[in-house]
Amino acid sequence: MGKGRLEAFSDGVIAIIITIMVLELKVPHGADLAALMPLIPVVLSYVLSFVYVGIYWNNHHHMLHAASVIDGYVLWANLHLLFWLSLIPFATGWMGENHFEPVPVALYGLMLFMSSLAYLILERVLVSSNANNSPLVMAVGKDYKGPISSVLYLLAVPLSFVHVWLAFAVYLGVAILWFLPDRRIEKYLQR
């Protein structure tokens, strides 16, 4: 099975996910700055989710670049990841619409957790289907950021009920962890 079409399909789905989130930014009827105020939490949620989906696209790109064998298991593990990513616009919209209430913020964390779990599953499936591909096996073996992020997202779910900004600090922190180029992170972690 060709890798090209899997990449093209994933690119299409991720491009649509990243863009339909903006549809939650409903055009207000008023024409003054006050009419934009209620949209501020919606925009902030959008920025966070845009960065997250961008991170997933970036990592997905790198991981598939290293892979060579694409079989039925890989295809379904990939669709499973796209399924959870496709729920991020809903969780984003709910969180923004309700100005960061605890339940929507917790659900957002749960969706990030499920997405990161689906990504780890895709990693394992790719490794077992590409067992002779040492660069991929090594790259996945060194992936310590993936499991750490999953644990942090899961932790953020109960934290949302302690204080919503604690959960938010986790989401922002993990995003920064992925956003910064790896070398700096690695140096920081080695210290």
Place this chain on the structure above:
Amino acid sequence: MGKGRLEAFSDGVIAIIITIMVLELKVPHGADLAALMPLIPVVLSYVLSFVYVGIYWNNHHHMLHAASVIDGYVLWANLHLLFWLSLIPFATGWMGENHFEPVPVALYGLMLFMSSLAYLILERVLVSSNANNSPLVMAVGKDYKGPISSVLYLLAVPLSFVHVWLAFAVYLGVAILWFLPDRRIEKYLQR
């Protein structure tokens, strides 16, 4: 005519179909778990349809991979399949919105039947345009799951009026039939 652009266009349309279904998951105004309850049937319908559209993409991918001649007949048979697939988000939304009432569940079955019929037509058209391509002819010749699924979907339409869960059992059963890797199914059927 190039196969690449046909695949790219189909990927684009299928990626949009699979993603616009999530737009039916309307962001609720309440911020508690109770606000999510009415969405449960919508989410369940979405999961089922996501799996179905994923199966179609998967099979479409394999079938075109084996094809070599793409003529005007293939192009229109392909657009015909995309047309019926494009109605699945509507049938999914109607079924979820109405918490699995008989008529929407029957319509869902009818849409699955029409999609499967369109797929069988595309198979026949590809075979007649690629008559000298023995791998494709053999692959299509061995497709017993396609016609069986069509009959089962059609059967599910009246079953929806006997009991809605009978139709649902058919949809789930056929999805599992396609989802499981072929080898296991074949072994099971040989027993």
Place this chain on the structure above:
Amino acid sequence: MGKGRLEAFSDGVIAIIITIMVLELKVPHGADLAALMPLIPVVLSYVLSFVYVGIYWNNHHHMLHAASVIDGYVLWANLHLLFWLSLIPFATGWMGENHFEPVPVALYGLMLFMSSLAYLILERVLVSSNANNSPLVMAVGKDYKGPISSVLYLLAVPLSFVHVWLAFAVYLGVAILWFLPDRRIEKYLQR
């Protein structure tokens, strides 16, 4: 400039156009067949427009396949065509929503006319940028269906006010003219 990215971008836009039309099929609240009745004209408009956009994609595909030089003029002529095609979902929705009232049916014809005009302009621009490419020049030179269709669409605009079904007969007739494989049409016209 690469032809690949122009084709990929056009495929993306056309795939979205063909799919967002289905969003006009709003999920009804009722769960019986009666709830679907008001949607019948919307579905009929959708079928017609799906076929039309499919025809444009098909022809666009063939024409660009023959082209070799893609310059700034071609790019803008192509965007101009995509602009008019992007208004077809609106005209389709308006016509379906209003059960084929004269003004929406006339506007639909006008949008088809503008799209066909944009297509003819793209043809001319491609020919002038690919003057040394005799297959393209010949293919465009033999395009008698394009200008005939344009004239018929324009004629359908006033016809909508005489009787709406006259305009509709034109839209259906032209779609069939394009839908049927060329050879049969040519034989029929030679008689």
Place this chain on the structure above:
Amino acid sequence: MGKGRLEAFSDGVIAIIITIMVLELKVPHGADLAALMPLIPVVLSYVLSFVYVGIYWNNHHHMLHAASVIDGYVLWANLHLLFWLSLIPFATGWMGENHFEPVPVALYGLMLFMSSLAYLILERVLVSSNANNSPLVMAVGKDYKGPISSVLYLLAVPLSFVHVWLAFAVYLGVAILWFLPDRRIEKYLQR
């Protein structure tokens, strides 16, 4: 990292951005010409934004065509540009919905300014990652239209409050500056 997937992803996002703007053209309930009247400012905003997004796609295409090294910095600079472009449909819809009131027109200018700034950043990042690629370095070095446009968009923000049509004249003028083939502009500027 492959340039192909970056281009394909950007094409997908830009194709969706250009197409979802048309969703702001809500189908009116009335079936006469009067029902279309309130849509005229929405259509005009759509035309302007369609041209702007088309210009960005065109320039993006050319710039990436010249680039050879795509690293993490380029990827994020590109996502940053896509982020600001993704807000153009919102700004367009707000401006059209409110018939060109000062605040929405100013916000539209701000979004154009942020997009142009993001484009200039992408240019700089590409140059620093492709320092040995003299055609790209030269092409970017000669880009005087980019910074001029940014300054003009920023100027249009206060101008919206003096008179809305002054800001509009800037948006139209800059669009024409980019739309016309470069040679004519260069000749005009040399005089």
